[in-house]
Amino acid sequence: MNLGNRIQPIHYLLFFLILLTIIFISILAAVPPVDRDALTHHLIIPKLYLEHGFHEIPHIIFSYYPMNLNLLYMIPMYFGNDILPKYIHFLFAILTAVLIYKYLSQRTNKSYGLLGALFFLSTPVVIRLSSTVYVDLGLVFFFFASILAIFRWIETGFKTRYLIISGIFCGLALGTKYNALVGFFLLTLFIPFIYVRYNQRSRNYHVKSIAAGTLFVFVALAVFSPWMVRNVVWTGNPIYPLYNSIFISKPEPEKSEIKKNTPAQKKPLKITHIDVRHHLYEESWLEIALIPVRVFFQGEDDNPKYFDGRLNPFIFLLSLFAFMGISAAGRQKNTEKWILLSFSVLFLLYACAKASIRIRYFIPILPPMIVLSMYGLYNIENRFLNRQHPYAGCLRKTVMLTIAFAMLGMNVLYMKERFEKDRPLPYITGKISRDDYIQQYRPEYAALQYANANLGEGHRILGLYLGNRHYYSDIPIEFSTHIFRSHAKNADSGTDLAIKLHEKGLSHILVRLSMLNDFFDEYNEQEQKILKAFFEKNAVMEFHKDGNGLLRILIPAKDDDPQI
Incomplete structure (x- = not known):
């Protein structure tokens, strides 16, 4: 593969394999979103913003997270397309592959640049993420671009503009996902250290190194600042819900549901x-x-x-x-x-x-x-392998091809596995509908569709054991086993539990029935009697499919309900 930068047949082969990988991922992504984080976070928040404008959504903790990529997803969602956000996410993988290619081509040669880009794009976790509506690939691109800008800053004799560019990309990473704080901290430490290593003989190099680090931090935080300002206004904590013990801010939603008169329990x-x-x-x-x-x-x-x-x-x-x-x-x-x-x-x-x-x-x-x-x-x-030996050339080619085949072969095996799991072709070819495809992966979908068609204004659903997957519900839904369990513990009867839930504005319960049965033993004997009375007399099944049930909460006359 030591072919220099001249165009060689191996370059065409590697480029063709990259193109095949892009086509493969594009096929995987051409199905409705069914991945958990897409339905609990990356699609539902843009959906609610499009429906009601930008507003605080206290019951969804993810709504306080930075949302650079989610804002991009709003564009196709505005036009009713929730598959295109996958391709926006995938685009950041392609851009990262381009950066890898350009960097390796300069530091090694084009063969390794193309191989590095192919290796990255075909890595299992990249294949997986590229076909989902997540944000991680945006984080990958922004951080790698920030690091490459630091390299350029060093290479050009510490020209300020490259440090500013690095800070901008780091700020974009911070505005994408909170775990970018780790990378931000590391790069902030690296910059003064690098400057000192290269400029120990210059005057005031310590001051200049600190100034370089300060400039990087300022630029990165300036780019990140809109999300910090939003959270300060809403919660008092610029990086809510992180480090709430440091900032004076509102409690997390789950904690706010605990009543002050709840009996003390063991911590x-x-x-x-x-x-x-x-x-x-x-x-x-x-x-x-x-x-x-x-x-x-x-x-x-x-x-x-x-x-x-x-x-x-x-x-x-x-x-x-x-x-x-x-x-x-x-x-x-x-x-x-x-x-x-x-x-x-x-x-x-x-x-x-x-x-x-x-x-x-x-x-x-x-x-x-x-x-x-x-x-x-x-x-x-x-x-x-570059040794003087009669068979050195043959040995080198054999070893290099073996390594390349093995490392790419492992990725190909995963691609086959992923294709069999996601099964995109029946949907793409029209053999199954959008609803049928989603139902295969999200068994609660049919119940949500029933609720969308039959419930309306004034109805509100309590979701239990469903993984907080909001996106496909057009009816207000709150996922909180805490609400249900706390009211069950404080209720005097099945009717009392129904009344308490109704006072919370809840009209229905959507539950994964198997999980409800699994967690039933966690209640004490008295609470179990109350729950049995509630489900027998105060809840009626309106819809049931694939182990998920939509129940309507009933409030009968007090005389009709026994004490337990």
Whole structure:
């Protein structure tokens, strides 16, 4: 693959494979949205804004999150299209691939630039996200663009405009998702350190390094500021609901439902995600310590035990070779490698230590790791295999083709798996309708459609055990098992429970029946009697399909209801 920058047949092949990957993802994305976060957050908030204007939505905690990409999604949604937002999200993956190509083409050659772009686009987690209405790929693009601008800042002798550009992209990342705060913090630390390393002999270099970091922070926060101002006005906390203990702000919605006269209960033990992995998943402490490595080798969609996503082992393995021959690489390239590595390692360690571990939560490290893996592959070819030997050329080609085939082959296997799971062709070819496609993946959809057709103004639904998926409901719906459980604990009878729910403005309950039965044992004997009386005499099933029921709350005369 050491073919320089001249156009070669391998370039046409790699470009063709990139084009095939884009077409494949475009087919995957051409179906109605059914992914959880799309229905609980990224589509429902724009939908409510389009219907009622920009306003505070206290019962949906996600409405306080930054929404740069969600605003873009409002454009096609205004015209009634909720599939096009997937392609907007996918566009950021393509833009990131372009940045990877341009960077690697300059630092290695076009072959590695194209291979890096292909490797990124076909990585399982990128395939998955590119066909969803999420925002993570926007975060990926903005951070990688910010890092590349820092590289340019160094390369041009610390010209201010590139630092400003980096700050702008970092601010756009902050306005996309809150976990960008981690990357913002890291880049803010890197900038003064980098300046000092390069300018130790200049006058006042300490002051100038602090000034550079301050400028970066100012620009990034200025770009992010509209979302902070919004949250200060609504809650008093610029990054609500994060760090509420620091800012004087409103309580989170769930907490606001607890009544002051509720009997005191034992404070539950705080269980961390590490405790969950050790006790629930039965992982050893060694396995937990190795999670930052395991995420590259183990992964499964929709399985939190295996990080709810999938990467590719070669991202990690090839990166180990990125620093071969570092002494001969030149200061600029070495600095860039160390920045990429430091950003990736620190971001990954923070993500693994701080919260439940999902690959999406540290996906900003993916482009830097892809670049390092391509550096590693480049070094394997040019420093490890480039030896004087009669069969050196044949050996080099064999090894390089084997590695390329293996790393891309793993991605192809995932693409096949994803295609079989998403099944886009029956919908695209018209064999099944939009409603039928959604129903296959969201069993509550039929009940929501029934409610949309038969309920109207004055009705309000309480959703139980449905994962807070609002989007397909045109009737006001509040998802809160807390409301139901707290009223059940405080009720004196089935009728009393119905009255309490009615006083909350609730007319119906939409529930996943199997989950209701599963959680029934969590109530004490008295509460179970009240619930049985409520469902027997104060709730009538209006619609039922695929394990989900829509019940109407009845308020009978007091004489008709027993005490329990």
